[in-house]
Amino acid sequence: MSISAESPADDIISEINMTPLVDVMLVLLIIFMITMPVLTQSVLVELPQASAEPATAQPDSIAISVLRDGTVLWDSELVTAAQLQQRLRQVAAQPQQASLQLMADKAVQYQHVLTVMALAQQLGIGQLGFVTEPASVVASQH
Template identity: 40%
Template structure:
C-alpha cells in the first residue's frame, strides 16, 4: 500500500528512475588527516624549543614590540653566561660584547634581551649589565615570564 500520494516510496530516487546525488559528506578521511597532523605537531613541537633552560621571574609588564631579532644573553642557574645560546667564558664576555657593539647600526641598535635564572645572585646579573653598559649596549630589556597579577 502506497500512502505517499503517487510519489515513489524509494529514498533518493527521482522521477524516471535516476538516483539523486548524495548530500552527505564523508568526514572520515578528513578526521584521519587531522589526526595525523596532530600527531606530527605533538612530536615536533618539543624539538622546536631551543636555548638554555632557565626559570624566569614573573612580571606584570607587557611584552615589547621588536622590529628585528634581539640578541639574547642568558645567565643560567649555575651563573654561566650564554650569548644567543653559545657558552661564553667570563673572560671572553667583554670582548664579545664590544664586538657586538661594533657591529651595531648606530641608527637602529639591536635590542639586548637579558634573561637570568631566579636562583642567581643580584651581583651576577649586575656584572653582566655592567659589561653591557661598558660596551655601549644600553638598549637592554630584562626578560620575565607573565604573571596572573594576583599579588
C-alpha cells in the same frame, strides 16, 4: 485698581539666579564625560601592503641567559667572561646595535646579573631588556 509707583513688582532684582547656571554647567560636564572616551579611542584603519623592504633593517636581538650557577649563555651557547666581553664589544662597535635580551634565573645571585649589565653599560650598549614571565604563567605553574 490703581498701581502705585512704589509697588514691589516694579523693583529691579539685582541678584543673579545661579540655579540655571549650575544646571547648564552640569549638563556640559556630563556631555564632556560621555564624549571624551569616544574621542580618545583609536580608529581602525586597514593599511595597504607594501612590496618594498624597509630602508633600514633593524638588527636582531641577542639573548643572554644567566643560569643559577652564574654561567652565561649567548644565544644558547656557553661563553666565558672574556668571550662575553669580546662579543659585547663587537655589538657595541656596530652602527645599529642589536638589542640585548637578558634572561636571568630567579635563583641566580644578583652579582652575576649585575656583572653582565655593567659590562654592557661600560661598552656603550644602549638597548638592554629584561625577559620575564607574565604573572598568570607563574601562578599556573605553582
